[in-house]
Amino acid sequence: MSCVNVQVDATTGVMVRTGANLKEGDPIGMKPNSQEIVRSPVSGLIKFITFDSDTHTLIVTIKEN
Secondary structure, rough: EEEEEEEEOOOOOOOOOOEEEOOOOOEEEEEEOOOOOOEEOOOEEEEEEEEEEEEEEEEEEEEEE
């Protein structure tokens, strides 16, 4: 199984928590510099949520089912 990283805006935060199970298409957060919702590209388990200070974004790591 592989992991997928999804980038969301850090100011608005995430709509998910570490350890949660996601289905493909579930909302994760807001796209950086946009009002568009970022949706999960895969089904799986959220392993990590980390802050990237260079881009002021949150990186959500999803382990695919």
